[in-house]
Amino acid sequence: MMGYSHSVSAAAAWFALNESGLIHVHDTPTLIVTTLVAAGAGMLPDIDHHRGTIAHSIPPISRWVARLAAAASGGHRKGTHSIVGLAVFWGLACGADRLLYQGIPLLALALTGFAGGLALRVFKAPGGWLGAIGLSVATLHLDALTHMPWAILTGATIHVLGDALTVRGVNPFWPLTVKPAVASMLWRKSGYMALPLLGEAGSARENILTSILTLYIGAYTLAQLGVLNTYPLEGVRALLSL
Numbered sequence: 001m002m003g004y005s006h007s008v009s010a011a012a013a014w015f016a017l018n019e020s021g022l023i024h025v026h027d028t029p030t031l032i033v034t035t036l037v038a039a040g041a042g043m044l045p046d047i048d049h050h051r052g053t054i055a056h057s058i059p060p061i062s063r064w065v066a067r068l069a070a071a072a073s074g075g076h077r078k079g080t081h082s083i084v085g086l087a088v089f090w091g092l093a094c095g096a097d098r099l100l101y102q103g104i105p106l107l108a109l110a111l112t113g114f115a116g117g118l119a120l121r122v123f124k125a126p127g128g129w130l131g132a133i134g135l136s137v138a139t140l141h142l143d144a145l146t147h148m149p150w151a152i153l154t155g156a157t158i159h160v161l162g163d164a165l166t167v168r169g170v171n172p173f174w175p176l177t178v179k180p181a182v183a184s185m186l187w188r189k190s191g192y193m194a195l196p197l198l199g200e201a202g203s204a205r206e207n208i209l210t211s212i213l214t215l216y217i218g219a220y221t222l223a224q225l226g227v228l229n230t231y232p233l234e235g236v237r238a239l240l241s242l
């Protein structure tokens with residue numbers, strides 16, 4: 001999947017979790033900040049790619065971090081695209097929340113600003129990294145930090161699931177490689193697993209899925225702002241029960 005699709009699907013997943021009641025972010029400013037964090041975290045697993053969006057985000061530091069992440073995780077689509085990698089992302093976000101400097105969780109604010117800033121860049125929103133600093137400041141005054149580890153976990157998980165829908169697939173059990181008795185498209189000889197419904201990354205099918213998710217995000221936003229009376233999943237459920 002391409003960076004934009006990862007971010008859109010992560011934002012849509014964050015809204016869907018909220019709509020289904022698995023998370024509870026009701027005030028609009030907190031929802032905006034946490035959604036941008038989830039959308040940015042939707043690109044986080046590709047921190048293992050030295051030519052990826054993250055590697056080019058704050059040069060040269062981001063390039064060094066990308067090389068370090070690739071070395072630590074065994075290369076592209078390995079450690080950062082596994083259950084272990086997701087646990088590490090979540091653990092880092094939880095740890096950042098607890099590290100305080102004079103009562104201020106500086107690391108968590110930086111992580112929030114970085115993830116949110118990535119989303120602003122990929123959505124081509126004006127403001128760039130200035131917007132990211134604004135997000136960090138806003139976070140201080142909102143209830144966003146308690147949700148931050150979950151937003152990061154949601155974004156990163158949706159990324160791995162998105163890549164699992166492409167031909168190349170992922171190895172969820174890294175550093176272990178579980179090889180199949182009989183290799184197939186779903187479970188390759190290399191141990192990589194995929195449900196390649198989207199074909200190659202950047203395919204027309206991926207674009208269609210991203211467009212549908214964008215419509216969902218739009219409908220959810222209108223419902224959140226009170227323009228629509230019904231949230232989209234609720235609306236679909238009502239239609240199906242007619």
Ligand SMILES: [Zn+2]
Pocket residue numbers: 045046077081159163
């Ligand atoms: Zn990826």
